[in-house]
Amino acid sequence: MRKKGPSVDYLTRRGRLLTSSRPMPDWEVVGSSGCWLHLADGRRIFDGSSGLLCSNVGQGSPKVFGRLAEQFSRYTYGGAAVVQPHIQMELMERLCHAVGRPEDSVALTTCGTLGVEVAVGLARNITRVRDGKRRGEILTSTLSYHGMSALTLGLAGNHARRPRPEDALGLGPAFAPPYPPTHPHSTGACDALCADEIAQAIDSIGAENVSAVLIEPVNGSTGGAYVPPAGYLRRVSEICRERDVLVIHDEVLTGLWRTGTPLASSHWDGAAPDLCILSKGLGGGYTGVGAVLVSPEIAPLIRHKDADPLPAMGTMATHPLQAAACLGVLDELEAVGASTLKARGERLGRHLQHLTDQPVVRDVRGLGFLYGVELAPGLLWPLMTEAENRGVFFYPFTGAGEPRSEGLVIAPPLTSTDADIDFMVAALVDAVTTLADSR
Numbered sequence: 001m002r003k004k005g006p007s008v009d010y011l012t013r014r015g016r017l018l019t020s021s022r023p024m025p026d027w028e029v030v031g032s033s034g035c036w037l038h039l040a041d042g043r044r045i046f047d048g049s050s051g052l053l054c055s056n057v058g059q060g061s062p063k064v065f066g067r068l069a070e071q072f073s074r075y076t077y078g079g080a081a082v083v084q085p086h087i088q089m090e091l092m093e094r095l096c097h098a099v100g101r102p103e104d105s106v107a108l109t110t111c112g113t114l115g116v117e118v119a120v121g122l123a124r125n126i127t128r129v130r131d132g133k134r135r136g137e138i139l140t141s142t143l144s145y146h147g148m149s150a151l152t153l154g155l156a157g158n159h160a161r162r163p164r165p166e167d168a169l170g171l172g173p174a175f176a177p178p179y180p181p182t183h184p185h186s187t188g189a190c191d192a193l194c195a196d197e198i199a200q201a202i203d204s205i206g207a208e209n210v211s212a213v214l215i216e217p218v219n220g221s222t223g224g225a226y227v228p229p230a231g232y233l234r235r236v237s238e239i240c241r242e243r244d245v246l247v248i249h250d251e252v253l254t255g256l257w258r259t260g261t262p263l264a265s266s267h268w269d270g271a272a273p274d275l276c277i278l279s280k281g282l283g284g285g286y287t288g289v290g291a292v293l294v295s296p297e298i299a300p301l302i303r304h305k306d307a308d309p310l311p312a313m314g315t316m317a318t319h320p321l322q323a324a325a326c327l328g329v330l331d332e333l334e335a336v337g338a339s340t341l342k343a344r345g346e347r348l349g350r351h352l353q354h355l356t357d358q359p360v361v362r363d364v365r366g367l368g369f370l371y372g373v374e375l376a377p378g379l380l381w382p383l384m385t386e387a388e389n390r391g392v393f394f395y396p397f398t399g400a401g402e403p404r405s406e407g408l409v410i411a412p413p414l415t416s417t418d419a420d421i422d423f424m425v426a427a428l429v430d431a432v433t434t435l436a437d438s439r
Contacts, residue, residue, distance in 0.1 A: 025388060032059035035413045035420050037393075045388070048424050049395035050369075050411045053221065053253050054285035057332035058413040064286050064328030071324035080318040091323040094330050095282070095291060099255070099262040101272075105299040107292040108323070110314045112252035112279030113147030115290030116214070119275050120151070121311030122294060122302055123212040123246045129304045131244045135209040138248075139174040139201055143182045143400055145222045146214060146250050155214070158222050159399060174201040179219065179226040181401025192231030199239045207243035217264040217271065220253040221409050223400040224372025225365055234270035246298070249273035252290070253370075256281035257333060257414055260345035260368025267367065274298055281414075284329035287322045332415060341414055344421065345369050351425040352410060360436045362405075369414055372397060373428075374407040379435060383408065386431035392424050 027045065031038035035058050037045045050056060057064070071087060080088065092106040107122065109115045124136030140146065142157035153163050154171035162168070176183040178194035202210050217233055219226035240247050254264035255278040265271040276293040283289035294302065301307065316322070333341070345368030352371050355361045363374040375383060380396055387394055387408075394408040412424055 025393065034058040034060065035416050044391065046392045046412075046420065046424050046427070048387075048392050048410060048412050048428075050413045051285045052395060053258070053370075053409070053411050054280045054283065056256060056258065056281035056414045057284045057329050058415045059285075061284070061286070061328060061332050063331040063335070064284065064325050067324040067328035067331070068286075068321060071320050074320075076321055078320060079315070083320075085318055087320050087323045087327070088318050091326050091330075094327060095278070096293065098330055098333070099276075099278075099293070100266065101276070101293055101295070103296040104276075104293040105296070105302070107294070107310075107313055109290035109292070109317050110319075110322075111147075111288045112250075112277065112290050113149050113152055114314060114317075115252065115277040115279055115292050116146045116152050116250060117149060118290070118311045118313055119248050119277050119292045120155075120212070120214070121308075122292065123248060123275060125307045125310075126298050126301045127211040127244065127246060129301045129307050130298070131208075133208055133211060133244075136211040137205055137209050138211060139198065139205075139213045141175055141177040141215060142173040143177045143179060143219060143223050143226075144173060144214070144216060144250075145220065147252075159404070174198075174205075177219065177223075177226070178228050178232050179223060179400060181223070181405055189229070190232075191229045192235045194229070195232050195235035195239055198236055199243075202239070202243050202245055207245060210243070210245050212246040212248045212275070213240055214248045214250060216250045216254065217273075218254050218259055218367060218370065220370075221395060221397045221399075224374055224397040224405065224407050224409060225367075225370050226372070226400070227365060227367055230268070233265060233268050237270060237273070246275065247273040248275045248277065250277050252277055252279040253281075255279075256329075257338070257341045257345075258368060258370050258411070259366075260342050262338075264367070282326050282329060283322070284325065284332075286329065287319075287325040289322050289326055336415060341368075344414075344416065344418070347418070348410075348412070348421055348425070351421070352428075355429065355432055358432050358436045360439065361432060362407075366410070369411060369416075371410040372407055373410060374405050377403065377406065380406040380408070383431055383435055386434055387428060390427035390431055392427040392431075394428075 028040040029037050030040050096102050096104045127133045144156040145158040146152045146156045154168040157173035175197045178190035279290040360376045398406045
């Protein structure tokens with residue numbers, strides 16, 4: 001029997017829920033297992049977007065459930081000001097070792113947006129104490145996305161989410177990223193010297209007025225997994241160090257092996273930031289969470305007698321169940337192992353590169369478990385439909401250059417098996433081929 005469509009009452013009530021207006025599928029999910037969503041009509045869909053880049057370890061993790069159940073039996077809420085934060089301290093230690101920054105200090109928040117705001121506040125505190133700066137300007141790129149608050153939307157350059165000029169709090173991006181669609185060159189391609197535009201931006205404002213440069217080490221879903229040229233991030237660090245400006249890496253999307261290494265910055269020598277923001281992959285879709293890692297060289301300045309109070313991190317920012325879920329996610333990633341994560345990410349990249357043989361595919365770029373497949377104009381939504389008809393969901397991007405580029409973000413869960421990846425890639429190749437043959 002054919003499943004009935006949504007009732008009029010459901011559609012009316014759904015209209016009251018303020019959420020994305022993009023033409024996404026509207027599936028009724030009745031179950032899940034790992035990388036798969038089970039639908040009410042009997043189909044199953046492979047989640048090639050990792051739950052919008054959150055579900056790094058898939059659905060229904062027994063390790064996450066075990067951690068949550070253990071903490072639930074102890075107590076379910078206790079602010080760090082009331083209850084000794086043992087589980088939060090355990091998370092801090094595990095997380096810092098997992099990403100190769102074992103001596104960092106950590107501020108826990110409830111989401112990536114708040115993580116960015118806390119990082120901004122910490123950077124301003126640090127540079128005021130260390131360097132005597134009065135203003136605390138934060139510089140970002142014209143192809144950046146750093147969250148959904150009034151402050152972070154004003155700071156960043158995401159074209160679809162930029163507020164009206166009169167609502168942007170006087171903020172805006174300061175430099176072009178090293179990617180051709182937004183940084184054209186008369187000859188050649190972008191290279192490490194593109195970072196010199198950051199130096200120019202700092203100098204034009206005055207280094208004495210700039211606290212930090214906030215940057216995504218690998219572009220996320222705004223431009224579709226652009227990877228910076230070799231040496232670029234190292235040059236950014238050098239420029240900022242020369243001017244007593246901090247470097248903040250927004251790894252909300254790319255952190256915790258999404259690009260095949262613990263942090264995206266781990267791909268390049270000399271690229272480690274002063275502060276690093278994690279979120280999506282840390283919570284794994286099981287909890288909202290954010291974490292700001294602060295290097296040991298500057299962390300003591302946060303509690304200096306002349307520093308301002310710590311930025312507000314939220315009533316729920318030290319939630320014990322939140323910490324328990326994150327520990328379960330780290331358990332899952334540790335069980336897979338760094339070598340396996342690296343090898344599977346490389347395998348995915350090799351398979352996806354074959355898509356460039358199709359005339360409808362303009363580019364394939366990315367690292368690890370994060371790739372962008374850029375398409376010829378007008379083909380994004382038809383390809384989304386073709387892929388969904390073959391049992392795979394991907395996340396769309398529309399963001400770089402003029403006219404705007406468009407394509408799919410390929411981001412399967414890190415716990416995907418070789419068979420899972422083979423299924424996903426085969427479905428995508430068949431969908432692209434069908435679309436190319438129909439033109």
